[in-house]
Amino acid sequence: MAKQWKKYLLWFAQEHIDFRIAEIESLISLFKIEMRYAHKPQLEPYWIVEFSSEGDAKLLTTRSVSLRNCVELWGHETSTAALHTNLREKCEMFAPYFNPNKTFKIEVETFGRHFTQKEKVDKLETFDYLPIKGNVKLTDPDLCLQYIEYYGTRASCPPLLPYEVFFGRCVAYGLRQLMKKLSLKTRKFIGNTSMDPQLSLLMANQAKVKNGDIILDPFVGSGSLLVAAAEFGAYVYGSDIDYLMLHGKTKPSRIRQEKRAKDESIRANMKQYNLEHKYLDVLIHDFATIFWKDCMEFDAIITDPPYGIRESTEKIGTEKDSFTVSEEHLSTHYPAKIEYGIPSIYRDLIIFSAKHLKIGGRLVCWFPLLREDYNEKALPSHPCLKLLANGEQVLSKVTSRRLLTFEKTRHPVKEELNLDNIAIQDFREKYFEIREETRKERRLKEAATRKENWEKYARSKNSVEGR
Incomplete structure (x- = not known):
């Protein structure tokens, strides 16, 4: 029997546009969904x-x-005229949905141009020819019909008439309400770099997280990515070298909070969202050292490594030669730390993922860079990992970060677990160079402005005295 393909409109939120395709294609792969594009997706907020x-x-x-x-x-x-003509001809096809015992409502939405509620009601009244028989119910009706007018993405100068108009039956709503539930404003434990819920959930979707998976975040911080993964049913592990952060002893991130509560922790976040049963553990661990057994494999690794800007990049070590700790001081010794450069972090992350991911498992991580230096060949890579998605989030005029999604295609051979030829740009070093140059330029500009103002003042004073 031939499949009955129907056309649908996917209506997107107009934000994080660069991650749409990666998220949707990841979910299609996860659920083995059959979907065909009626036209190639562009920058518009909809796909057909x-x-x-x-x-x-x-x-x-x-x-x-x-x-x-x-x-x-x-x-x-x-x-709109062509749409109404088309719908009038198809009224009989929609009759099965118009049951007198079923409630309904019609939503009117415009994109790229604002209309008053009265104007929207006037547009709604133009559909009076539809053979709807039930009662109107604005909250949770049996049938929700939607009329959409698209005026383009230039809201400052929209056209008088819409470019596209759509009408149809609403089938389902996205998971947008979950972002409010997981909002950082109401979360028990957050840090300076806590990932916002939307990006956390996007990363979990691109990692194809599903019920029963085991997920790791090796730079866990305050655990935002663990919350998102657990929300989709995964069991979560985390690790971080920052003892004070994991024990909720760092300086509070909220403006009016003077000190942290005694029970602030990643576990407290899990408990807040009724996800504690998905929480395996969080470990105080230096990612640069070997910890996990070779046989340990994860379904996905989702992480946002520190860049050394707002959070330090450290690993255990010392610059002293032949440094040793006596046995009597060993029990109370607190290891010294040295800088853990970005190239080393991503080199270790790529190799670790190639070793500890399951076949088909995914690594989803952020990678910082200077926008003018972007080159896909300079991104982290490994022979066992296939780069599937690479979207950009712009941070400033000169900096951005790429959301990278890798999938493990095979197990590595011994030589591929110690690759010294992975060339990765040191974002932190170049960032501070540019920032210092910018500061210097600003100081010179301010000095030139002061000099110019002084000269104007001197000229005006001389002019007055000359009179």
Whole structure:
């Protein structure tokens, strides 16, 4: 029997555009969903796609944090007049949905141009020809119909008429409400670099996290990525070298908080969201040293390594020659730390992932860089890891970070566990060089401005005295 493919509209939130394709394709792969593109996705906040099953459309939408909703497309035209003509001809096809015992509502949405509520109601009234028989119910109706007008992405000068108009039946809503639930504003334990919920959930989706997976974040910080992974059903491990952070002893990040509460911890966050049963452990561990057994494998590694800007990059070590600790002081010795450079961090992370991921397991991590120096060949790489996605989040005019998604394709041979030829750019070193140059330029500019102002003052004073 031939599959009945139907057209659907995927309506996205207009943010983190660079990560849409990676998230959707990861979820399609995770759930083995059959989806076809009606046209190649662009920068617009919508895709027109085809599914052979409405269940697939619902499954994809209800797991995505990029999607706002999914609409079964009943009409799509470049003008409202053409849309109404088209819908009038198809009214009989929609009759099975218009049951007198079922409630309904019609939502009107415009993108790229603002309309008042009255103007939206006027647009809604133009659909009075639809053979709807049930009662209106604005909250959780049996049938939700949606009319969308798209005016482009230049909100400052929108056209008088929409470029595209859409009408259809809303099938499912995205996971946007989860971002409010996991908001950092209400979270028990956060740090200076806690990842916001949307990006954390995006990373978990790109890692194809599913129920029962075992996930590791080797630079766990305050555990935002563990919360996202656990929310999708994974059991989570974390590790970090920062003893004070993991024990909730660092300076509070909230403005009016003078000191941390006694029970602030990653476990407290898990308990707050009823995810404590997914929490395996968090370890105080130097990632530069070997800890895990060779046989230990993870379903995914999701992490945001420190860049040495707001958080230090350290590992255990000393610059002293032939340094030893006597046996009598060993029990109370606190190891010294030295700088753990970004090239070393990512080299270790790539090799660790090649060794400890399962076949098909994914590494999802952020990689900082200077925008003008970006070159895909300069990204971390390994023979056993295939780069699947590479999206950019712009941080400033000169800096950004790339969200990299790797998938393990095979187990490494011995020689591939000690690669010295992995060339990785030292973002921190170049960042501080540029910042110092910027500071110097600003000081010179300020000095020139003061000099110019003084000269103007001197000229005006001389002019007054000359009179």
